[in-house]
Amino acid sequence: MKLSTKGRYGVTAMFDLxxxxxxxxISIKEISERQFISEPYLEQLFASLRKAGLISSxxxxxxxxxxxxxxxDIKVGDIIRVLEGPIAPTDCVNEDDSFLCEKSNICVxxxxxxxxxxxxxxxxxxxxxxxxxxxxxxxxxxKAYMYYI
Amino acid sequence: MKLSTKGRYGVTAMFDLxxxxxxxxISIKEISERQFISEPYLEQLFASLRKAGLISSxxxxxxxxxxxxxxxDIKVGDIIRVLEGPIAPTDCVNEDDSFLCEKSNICVxxxxxxxxxxxxxxxxxxxxxxxxxxxxxxxxxxKAYMYYI
DNA sequence: CATAATTCCGAGTTAGTTACTCGGAATTAA
DNA sequence: TTAATTCCGAGTAACTAACTCGGAATTATG
Numbered sequence: 463m464k465l466s467t468k469g470r471y472g473v474t475a476m477f478d479l480x481x482x483x484x485x486x487x488i489s490i491k492e493i494s495e496r497q498f499i500s501e502p503y504l505e506q507l508f509a510s511l512r513k514a515g516l517i518s519s520x521x522x523x524x525x526x527x528x529x530x531x532x533x534x535d536i537k538v539g540d541i542i543r544v545l546e547g548p549i550a551p552t553d554c555v556n557e558d559d560s561f562l563c564e565k566s567n568i569c570v571x572x573x574x575x576x577x578x579x580x581x582x583x584x585x586x587x588x589x590x591x592x593x594x595x596x597x598x599x600x601x602x603x604x605k606a607y608m609y610y611i
Numbered sequence: 612m613k614l615s616t617k618g619r620y621g622v623t624a625m626f627d628l629x630x631x632x633x634x635x636x637i638s639i640k641e642i643s644e645r646q647f648i649s650e651p652y653l654e655q656l657f658a659s660l661r662k663a664g665l666i667s668s669x670x671x672x673x674x675x676x677x678x679x680x681x682x683x684d685i686k687v688g689d690i691i692r693v694l695e696g697p698i699a700p701t702d703c704v705n706e707d708d709s710f711l712c713e714k715s716n717i718c719v720x721x722x723x724x725x726x727x728x729x730x731x732x733x734x735x736x737x738x739x740x741x742x743x744x745x746x747x748x749x750x751x752x753x754k755a756y757m758y759y760i
Numbered sequence: 761c762a763t764a765a766t767t768c769c770g771a772g773t774t775a776g777t778t779a780c781t782c783g784g785a786a787t788t789a790a
Numbered sequence: 791t792t793a794a795t796t797c798c799g800a801g802t803a804a805c806t807a808a809c810t811c812g813g814a815a816t817t818a819t820g
Binding site for chain 4: 761762763764765766767768769770771772773774775776777778779780781782783784785786787788789790
Binding site for chain 2: 573585
């Protein structure tokens with residue numbers, strides 16, 4: 463039940479883009495330095511995110527990436543699902559029903575995995591990049607205030 | 612974000628014990644045949660569950676395993692945590708704080724993993740083996756009724 | 761126009777983990 | 791005494807995660 467680095471790095475990198483939303487394209491190099499993620503690995507992740515339509519790229523010098531939508535419209539769940547595949551604690555509760563076993567109609571453990579899946583998806587689909595930015599700024603303010611005292 | 616076979620098989624096997632709670636020891640062979648889990652592998656899982664105190668063993672011929680507590684008092688979460696380790700989507704939200712990074716106080720992605728962790732634990736800690744048995748019997752009754760019509 | 765900064769692409773690699781298997785010792789009911 | 795069982799430690803094969811690498815294509819800038 464661990465998230466892989468793909469999901470974690472992906473959310474972090476997308477948050478980095480969200481904080482700088484509206485300031486033109488941000489390069490992988492910048493993000494990788496700021497967030498301590500290896501450059502070529504981040505490149506890979508961004509390839510997936512671009513193909514999925516969550517970010518757009520600008521090639522060439524001074525190029526980089528920007529969010530394809532307003533931060534409010536990108537949920538953490540969107541990012542994680544692109545990078546980790548469909549979120550389901552077991553295959554038998556995947557969105558596509560191709561891994562159903564023959565006793566699924568009577569299977570009580572499956573009911574648990576269903577509940578678990580839904581609860582996970584609820585959490586990650588309720589948080590947008592904009593929410594993250596808001597929280598981040600609130601934390602920064604609180605910290606500034608604490609130092610002031 | 613997948614559960615391993617340990618967690619899945621473990622819950623299934625414990626459910627099998629719960630259904631037969633009060634009927635004396637159940638052997639690994641029986642369970643493995645009923646639940647389609649390899650015998651020596653299940654043996655391994657039961658070793659962990661026994662060491663964790665969730666089941667008791669009776670050795671020798673006609674021996675087997677029984678739940679160490681009433682099914683009501685064993686939650687799915689207890690089983691999963693024994694077999695999969697502490698449930699946390701990332702190391703930085705582990706129960707023990709040994710994997711905290713230095714910016715955890717200001718990290719907004721960590722807040723998400725915390726929410727996720729709690730939501731997962733809420734689900735698996737609210738369901739007991741007794742609940743599973745109840746649901747199972749309800750399903751059996753419904754099915755019987757359906758066939759009757 | 762040349763150069764440097766970038767994205768884009770496909771492939772390769774290494775270390776760790778998962779999901780097992782296996783052999784045999786110890787225990788106990790029949 | 792035998793057969794059925796748990797108990798234990800070790801071994802292994804396949805898979806996956808988490809990267810790296812080399813170089814081609816694109817484009818702003820001097």
